[in-house]
Amino acid sequence: MVRIDASEYLYNVVRHLKGHSLGTVEEIVDFFRSIPRNRHLQIEERIIPDLHDALFDRDAAVRLNVVEILALLGRVESVRFLEQLSESEDEGTLIPAAVTKAIDGCRNAKSEDIRNQLPAAREILNADVVDCLIRLKRTDSQVHRRNFVRAVFAAIEGFVSVMKAEIIEQSYAGRFALSRSEKAVLLEEAYDLNDTGNARVRPFFLPTAKNVRFVFALFARVHELSTNADYSGHGWKSFRQALDVRNRITHPKASADLSVSKSEIVFTEQAYVWFLDATFSLNPDGKDEISGLFNQARQFNQIVEV
Template structure:
């Protein structure tokens, strides 16, 4: 890869990384604007913070939560394709782009939007990220898995999101204390996933840069040794003639 394409590639990675951080932070702020300190609050304080919310505030915070989850997940998948494309199968790369292969009636192969649930896309994002990024013990960082009590709250929360987005009766717009607490708990799990993932991306990028510098040092030594041997050979050749 020559300098210009490589520079564009690196610029694209940096831009995507900055965008992921900016989008996640902005949408976390949307959640915090409804319930201040929600993300950082102690787990024991969550029930009291969520119980006093009005119906409008409950719907607002739940919509903000899933806006953050879906948008940040999208940028995570974008990063995986851009930065780890060489590790992905063609089928996996298409799925991360939310596309699938389609064949028209005339036999032309194209792609079309992938029909998949938001929860399945989230599971895919977390799974592939864990396969692409190894733990960084020096930073106490490791990939997240879709497991544990907090993640399990995500499953019913997606159903609540769907219910208030497409209400069939007035009661569908009501979010109970338990449903709201589940959504907030799931959101806190997701926020930890994104923060840890950003740390892994940054840590591996720094590690790659250090390894690249070390390779350059080794190559420079090899080149210097080659130049020295070449000079010696040329000197001997001149003496023999």
């Protein structure tokens, strides 16, 4: 598919919605992401064909935003254009995933807000950690210990996914450039050939510790931050120890591997504290709510051993 330069179409849309044009793709991205969720978006009929053309813009940020706009509009006539984009899209997995959601909504003439809602996942995952910790402190059992360890690393990996998605979206918006290797790692993709010699994308598994270090370092670099996580102290050591426990109970080789000691719970707590501190030193958004809730759970003292 030959890409076109269709940014002017988005400028027209913004002009109709806001009363004036915006100068950069970044401003357009920010404008559409500021539209309140669940608000039905209405624009003039004559803009629709321009939006369909803009689906094939050279700029990935433009394509992604047009997909999101069409999903908000929820018009059946957009389906065939979205399907064409689905067949031609070659920019990682973020846009194809958005296209799939947009097609589903448009087929049913249903307005859908498909903009990135991953940040809310952090609160949900942290709430899981808090719930598991309180349950453990109320009734200390092996089941609750294992659940706490699992919840901590589910939250950690979820937080990392949110940071990755934010970096990818910001790169699409033109805020900074990523290397091909960085983009592939962020998308967790690798490439090889199938039996017929055609190139294909396959999932790429990233070990948790390496994944955390990569995302923290990349986030700091693209945002020109001097802050980075401390890997020389007790917190990172606890993280590695807790990760070994998670891996052991996830892939046990004997029944004894499922037993989690009190000391292992202690450094799992310390690992999560270190991770939250490192995360919020890079981006403080949500720190008070997330860290505050977890710290309250840590202070919960009603313990009943069984």
